[in-house]
Amino acid sequence: MPASERRLPRSYLFVPADRPERINKALASGADAVIVDLEDAVAPGAKAVAREALVGWLAQWSFAPTPSSPPILLVRVNAASTAWFEDDLRACVHPAVQGLVLPKAEHPSELMHVGAALPGRALLPLVESATGMDAARALGGVPGVQRLIFGSLDFQVDLDIEEDEAEDALLHFRSHLVWMSRLGGIAAPVDGVTTNLHNFEATARDARRARALGFGAKLCIHPRQVDAVHQAFTPRPDQVHWAQRVLAAAQAAGGSAVAVDGKMVDAPVLLRARALLERAGQG
16 A cells, blocks of 8 residues: 555654664564664664665565555665765665655755655655754655654754753754644654663653654654554544544534533534544544
């Protein structure tokens, strides 16, 4: 099933390109999307080897759509300013690569170049710097951009934000990305990674906070984080039931005023109910 016809991912799981034996495991992890990483997960001296490994894996992998479609396959290339960038783009011409994650995104012209070189792929710019944050609306307006990703760790470094204060310090910037995405008419953004792999609740807490702020998905760096992310970004059964009752009551009222659970059902309530059902796959 083409990515354009599927529900957008809730989880994006990274896997290093220089460990091709892990790609199939990542695809079987339950993640909605897998990002094969040519950038941060690969040492500078191993870039060419990682790229060759990706090309080799793509050559032997046959994409066969099934009733239960496999995860969306994306590649994070190296930044446009690096010597590896153009070779990375050439490695992504295989039709199995459904989109590209573009690090250090700051200039719309770089995204346009990628879109022209690889037409039809979804573009997901990583906002990782003050300059990128300032350009967020312009980045989101480039044709082919599906959603923005918050590269929160690199962003903290760029702004010299202390780790202990990051949650509060990054709140404004997270909300800014949600706002700019909405103004740009693109999908809700993707929140950054949770680095604590041993505390399940840390991932769950971060994912719930991202959902509450208006994010639509989250990056994962280990398969064990996927379930927590899915739980946070999937409406609970009681929320789905509420939304179904709201829409049923509104339809039965035929445009007249109606209340559900003692609360008036007005236009914003209807929009929220429809959005909940869409996120639950019942839109």
